[in-house]
Amino acid sequence: MKTVLITGGAGYIGSHAAKAFSEKGYRVIVLDNLIYGHKEFVKWGDFFNGDIGDDYLLKSLFCQFQIDIVSHFAAFAYVGESVQNPRKYYDNNLAKALVLLSHAVKNDVKVFQFSSTCATYGHPEHIPMTESHPQNPFTPYGKSKRFFEEILRDFASSYPIRFSILRYFNAAGADPAGEIGEDHDPETHLIPLILDAAMGRKRGIEIFGTDYDTPDGTCIRDYIHVTDLAAAHVLAAEKALNAESGIYNLGNGDGFSVKEVIEKAKAVTGRDIHVVEGERRPGDPARLIGSSARIKAELGWQPKYASLDKIIETAWAWHQKRFQTR
Numbered sequence: 338m339k340t341v342l343i344t345g346g347a348g349y350i351g352s353h354a355a356k357a358f359s360e361k362g363y364r365v366i367v368l369d370n371l372i373y374g375h376k377e378f379v380k381w382g383d384f385f386n387g388d389i390g391d392d393y394l395l396k397s398l399f400c401q402f403q404i405d406i407v408s409h410f411a412a413f414a415y416v417g418e419s420v421q422n423p424r425k426y427y428d429n430n431l432a433k434a435l436v437l438l439s440h441a442v443k444n445d446v447k448v449f450q451f452s453s454t455c456a457t458y459g460h461p462e463h464i465p466m467t468e469s470h471p472q473n474p475f476t477p478y479g480k481s482k483r484f485f486e487e488i489l490r491d492f493a494s495s496y497p498i499r500f501s502i503l504r505y506f507n508a509a510g511a512d513p514a515g516e517i518g519e520d521h522d523p524e525t526h527l528i529p530l531i532l533d534a535a536m537g538r539k540r541g542i543e544i545f546g547t548d549y550d551t552p553d554g555t556c557i558r559d560y561i562h563v564t565d566l567a568a569a570h571v572l573a574a575e576k577a578l579n580a581e582s583g584i585y586n587l588g589n590g591d592g593f594s595v596k597e598v599i600e601k602a603k604a605v606t607g608r609d610i611h612v613v614e615g616e617r618r619p620g621d622p623a624r625l626i627g628s629s630a631r632i633k634a635e636l637g638w639q640p641k642y643a644s645l646d647k648i649i650e651t652a653w654a655w656h657q658k659r660f661q662t663r
């Protein structure tokens with residue numbers, strides 16, 4: 338049985354990955370300092386409450402377990418905050434991640450998986466964006482991810498470790514069995530914000546810009562179901578364990594506008610949602626759509642929950658369960 342250490346496994350995507358690895362027969366160990374995570378999301382594997390930059394804790398963890406794969410989700414991911422406070426982002430997403438990677442190399446970990454992002458591409462030069470799209474991130478968050486990708490590639494060319502770099506577009510939806518889901522605080526992602534408005538937890542939803550060069554004037558984004566994302570990690574880990582490193586986009590290859598998402602959420606929830614049309618935010622591109630052709634061709638990855646209906650249905654079921662009782 339192979340062992341995977343999942344950092345950030347008490348968070349949104351990491352907890353879904355813990356479920357996916359566990360269901361495929363891996364032994365799961367979760368490391369999360371719970372700064373944004375939820376202890377109750379750790380339902381698969383052993384839990385260690387601690388920091389990825391804690392040298393002493395890492396020494397003892399790697400000594401205690403023979404870890405084959407590190408699947409590294411732990412990071413800060415508030416783009417706006419990264420502009421206000423870049424030190425916080427370079428410290429957590431880069432410096433601490435390097436401490437973790439060094440321990441992984443010292444302890445003969447075979448594969449290091451990294452949660453990267455479409456934010457490493459910067460403004461799209463072509464749509465859909467492929468893995469070879471130029472990487473010109475324009476925020477400290479995007480740069481912290483881009484720099485760590487470089488470090489990882491250098492480590493893999495000098496030390497006996499392989500990597501999977503997974504560049505996500507917008508993760509969305511929730512575990513179809515309803516066991517885990519999205520709960521960020523503060524929440525900045527579109528779908529949970531719309532569902533908050535549908536549930537009456539917020540007065541409404543603001544659309545940032547209605548004059549973009551898109552059919553309905555609102556921004557178009559690529560949403561990928563978190564369970565499909567989690568499944569891709571298992572496939573990428575197996576490829577790296579048995580053959581070679583890889584860099585893969587993870588998106589649906591299709592996009593939905595903000596207005597389309599709101600309309601779909603109204604239909605799925607059966608609730609009216611108050612909408613306020615506001616100004617554009619600086620730096621928001623009109624369209625961000627990724628090509629996942631490479632991971633489909635090389636790893637046979639096929640999204641099972643790609644439709645916007647499925648994404649919003651699973652998110653809504655989770656949202657009601659999580660927040661109605663609070």
Ligand SMILES: NC(=O)c1ccc[n+]([C@@H]2O[C@H](COP(=O)([O-])OP(=O)(O)OC[C@H]3O[C@@H](n4cnc5c(N)ncnc54)[C@H](O)[C@@H]3O)[C@@H](O)[C@H]2O)c1
Nearest residue numbers: 345348349350369370372373374388389411412452454508
């Ligand atoms: N959510 C998205 O749409 C999206 C898109 C692209 C990339 N990503 C990346 O995916 C990863 C997971 O995102 P998420 O949405 O699940 O975020 P999340 O905040 O729900 O999960 C991150 C987890 O990491 C933990 N953490 C942060 N710093 C830590 C540290 N120093 N030590 C230990 N634990 C720490 C947090 O407590 C949290 O549980 C992040 O690396 C993020 O940058 C997310």
